[in-house]
Amino acid sequence: MLFSRLLLARSLLSPDGVILISIDDHESANLKKICDEVFGESNYLNQFAWVSNIAGRQISGRGAAKTWESVLAYARDIDACGSLSIDIRFAREKMPDAYKGFRRDVRTDRLGHLCGRRSPLQS
Numbered sequence: 001m002l003f004s005r006l007l008l009a010r011s012l013l014s015p016d017g018v019i020l021i022s023i024d025d026h027e028s029a030n031l032k033k034i035c036d037e038v039f040g041e042s043n044y045l046n047q048f049a050w051v052s053n054i055a056g057r058q059i060s061g062r063g064a065a066k067t068w069e070s071v072l073a074y075a076r077d078i079d080a081c082g083s084l085s086i087d088i089r090f091a092r093e094k095m096p097d098a099y100k101g102f103r104r105d106v107r108t109d110r111l112g113h114l115c116g117r118r119s120p121l122q123s
Contacts, residue, residue, distance in 0.1 A: 002031070006038045013076040018084065021072045022050065028070040035074050045073035045084065 009019055019039075023031050028047065036044065048071040075081040 003034055003038065006034060010038055010076060015077050016080040016082070017076045018045065018081050019074050019076075020048075021074075022069050023072070025068075025070045028072065031072055035072055039074040039076070043075045043078045045075055045078070045081075047072050 013019060021031065021035070032044075032047070049068045050071045051067055052069050073084065
């Protein structure tokens, strides 16, 4: 059922189109396999963790409370699409409730190092 819907979604995307699909993390691996087949592995952009509830929600009544959802991103044609970016000030202005708990710059770690760079303490 999901496969045919994704085929339709792909056919409706413009050549520079991107699709973002939110799904429970228990099904994200299966969705990635289907999307790799429909959109092509080379058009996979990324998997994001969308913080949907900073306080968390506990569906099963056991374990840790869930605070995020998986979001898979695929391009119709990776060579035709641009980069994905958002101005955090714009996002906070448009969705203040979603960003009220996020007041620090997430591009740096607690020591002020840029994320993605190795600290001199790491070997």
